Amino acid sequence: MNRQMKAYCYLAMAMAIAGSAVVAGKIIVSDIPIFLGAELGIAFSLPFLLFPALRRHKTTWPSDRKTHIILFAQGLCGVVLYRVFMFWGLKHTSATAAGLIGSTAPVLIAFLAVLLLREKLPGSRLAGAACVSIGITAMNIMPFLENSAEAGATLLGNCLVLAAILCESLFSVMSKSLCQPISALVRTTLVSLYAFACLLPLALYDAVGYDFARMNTPAVVCLAYYGFFVSFLSYVFWFKGVAEVPAGVAGSFTGFVPLSSVFFSWLVLHEHIDFVHWIGLLFVLTGIFFSCASDTLLGERISPIKTITKNT
Secondary structure (H helix, E strand, C coil): CCHHHHHHHHHHHHHHHHHHHHHHHHHHHCCCCHHHHHHHHHHHHHHHHHHHHHHCCCCCCCCCHHHHHHHHHHHHHHHHHHHHHHHHHHCCCCHHHHHHHHHHHHHHHHHHHHHHHCCCCCHHHHHHHHHHHHHHHHHHHHHHHHCHHHHHHCHHHHHHHHHHHHHHHHHHHHCCCCCCCEEHHHHHHHHHHHHHHHHHHHHHHHHHCCCHHHCCHHHHHHHHHHHHHHHHHHHHHHHHHHCCCCHHHHHHHHHHHHHHHHHHHHHHCCCCCCHHHHHHHHHHHHHHHHHHHHHHHHCCCCCCCCCCEECC
């Protein structure tokens, strides 16, 4: 398997795990306050990040200010704001709806990549964005038409989830910012540490009035899952994959997020999946195919000098 195909596999696995996080988050916020739940999810991941990073003899830690500013911004947008808005939104809407709204990420990332990184959009990638947009429309509009009363009641939650996806899109685009090359493991560790520091005051405020004896077993299991898989593996996979492909192509893989979240919502929470969800799935996967095809046919590559990470 060549480096490009490995990058695609890393991105797909990262986004599939990210989709399952919606279901885990739904279970967490049903029992734990928002800021405390977000902070505990990061706390569970830190041992898996710190011990390997500190034990490696050849680990290179960034020393320039610009790199740390970018990592701090990623921690703030992609971890703190994303989780706070997502957890808050999940208190008012279903995991399935949150996953469907998450399908807006590819379009947002492509737009931000053009706006901020000046990436070009070839015809095949435009076709991919169009297919993803059709999938978004199918998966988001139809549920509202079928049950307008319920849709109105969850409007706040849906808006908060959309704000979370915008923060996630900024995180993805910032992954291509020029800074000192560092490993995926070190980058994930520093992003998580900055996010942990940002959330700590708010988490302590939540902890003061929370009875930890109330914490049920499903919430604890989901926190552990969030810590290892969502906060650790998904970020490492994402950073390893995004180092090899343009931001616009990487953004297409976020289409796996709603697919994964809808599947796990059905499997774990027993939420209903309509035929329109499968139509949306078809268009999202088609959009990912077109975006990847444009990368392969045009021979687009990101120079190792321009990448923000390097493989561990």
